[in-house]
Amino acid sequence: MIKVTHISKVYATDSVETLALDDVSFEITAGEFVAIMGPSGSGKSTLMHILGALDVPSRGTYMLEGADVGSLDDDALADIRNRKIGFIFQSYNLLPRTSAVKNVMLPMYYAGIPKAKRYEKAAGLLGKVGLSDRMHHTGSQLSGGQQQRVAIARALAMDPAILLADEPTGNIASVQAEEIMSIFQDLNNAGHTIIMITHESDIAEHAGRIIYLKDGRIVRDGNCHRRRTVKTGVKS
Amino acid sequence: MEYSEIVTDALGNLTVNKMRTGLAVLGIIIGIGSVIALVSLGQGSQKAVTAQIQSLGSNLLTVVPSGGQSGGVRQAAGSGTNLTSADAEAILNSPAVTTVKNVSPEYTDRIQVTAGRNNTNTMVLGVTPQYLEVRKTELSSGTFITARDNEAQAKVAVLGPQAVTDLFGEGAAAVGQSVRINGQAMRVIGVTTSRGGSGFQNQDDRIYVPLSTAQKLLFGTNYVNQIAVEANSEDVMTQAQDEIGYLLLARHRLSDPSQADFFIMSQNDILNTASSVTGTFTALLSGIAAISLVVGGIGIMNIMLVTVTERTREIGLRKALGARKRHIITQFLLESVILTAVGGTFGIAFGIAVSYIIARVISMPFTIAVSSVALAIGVSGGIGIIFGWYPARLASNLQPIEALRYE
Incomplete structure (x- = not known):
């Protein structure tokens, strides 16, 4: 589903050229749960931006479901982000002063889906992440874990091909982090492809495969041998 | 696209900072209000002058002597x-x-x-x-x-x-x-x-x-x-x-x-002269008022630029969730058009009130030209689009990662 071939990313600031990604190649097939690990400055955020069609590589090609993302214009990239990718950010990034359900409806609004359908779908997704009773709360009225669950529901709104999570538990207490991981594993078991960036190995171990990055290069790529599973299920 | 929703959103965003929104709108109110009031003032005085001259009879000719001579010095017209x-x-x-x-x-x-x-x-x-x-x-x-x-x-x-x-x-x-x-x-x-x-x-x-x-x-x-x-x-x-x-x-x-050694003037000559004088007067007043309207527009643009900077992160997020350029442009343009439309509406009321009071105080006929109201509505909407365009484009051109990283 995802095929990355020899991609590099160079940031040119004034006179200094920084090589953020250096000849990276890998493939991810549908249904995988992949963790991308690495110390800060290893290029994992850059990789995430490229995979999320937020940025394009300087060299190499990125194929997403058969489409060459590097050759698309702004609007086409916007559509890819809208329909094929669901983003989950470290800082949740919910719209301020906006209710949970409206946040979840937002990607569907940009896809031009009628309001009634949007509402129905958003309510269903919030139920799935255990927030049926918090639908009309705004971000500031929810805990970190609850906000992240709203963000997950929003990421799922357009039934995307992949979920891209950037340090999804970075700002969350460990108990709630477990809940988030449990949701991820449930989604993965239901067939969703998940790519998660993290620098914590115990979080990464919830994934089926771990890619280690260092200085913009892949240093290790393999299955997770001691995979953790969360059995507690979702608490609300 | 459901317009009621974007309008509700835009209104929500505008009410976040009421003081700032209010001041931006005030600029437009004063601009539109002064255009309406001054145009009405000009037309009122034109009407008064015309009516007065016409009341003297429209088939009247006046013969007056031209300036006389007094020891080689030419005197004022009519003194001959x-x-x-x-x-x-x-x-x-x-x-x-x-x-x-x-x-x-x-x-x-x-x-x-x-x-x-x-x-x-x-x-x-x-x-x-x-x-x-x-x-x-x-x-x-x-x-x-x-x-x-x-x-x-x-x-x-x-x-x-x-x-x-x-x-x-x-x-x-x-x-x-x-x-x-x-x-x-x-x-x-x-x-x-x-x-x-x-x-x-x-x-x-x-x-x-x-x-x-x-x-x-x-x-x-x-x-x-x-x-x-x-x-x-x-x-x-x-x-x-x-x-x-x-x-x-x-x-x-x-x-x-x-x-x-005489002049013959018809009422029409006098009427035309008077009309052209009051017409110039009206144009001059409207020109001055138009300047305040432009200043109001610049105020709107300033507010919208501040808003775009403040909401950089939100714009990045919206783009990450699949907003196209036109979605972002529409959102910000709508906010500035709402600002100017609200300002225009209050400005029309303000202008009519002011011209009514002026007309009463200097006992002149009170007239509000429909054309000047229509013009005010058009101009205020236009100002929203013109002065909102640059900030809206700026917002839509933000790169999503840059915007998301922005603190």
């Missing part, structure tokens, strides 16, 4: 001494002039007038009975000057209502009393109706005496300084002007029109 009552009679009776219905020779000057302990400086007009018809003047009481009064140089006077007020008090019965003009006691025989008008041409602040009385007893002259001519109809004004012109040239023994 070369028109006589005989000229007026010739205009009326000459077979060469076929288009004239009536003629009123006049001698006018300002002079001090007293009545008992009151006195006033007013316009004294020496006139003939024809004045009433030619100048469309009516009496509210008493009688007007007759042909016999003129023959006898009678010491009688007809007062305008303002002169009555000044000399005898407001609403006093003046007929039968007497006034002193230049030391001569004159019996008041009539009072004219009020004709309005203001400033240097107040038609109510006047005293009429027989022409012969004015010439011989008051001012000591043989000339007239104005001949009012009533043409048969409005359509023959040009012909009448020509006929009178050639007749007077011949009577004054002048061979070509460039030497003419």
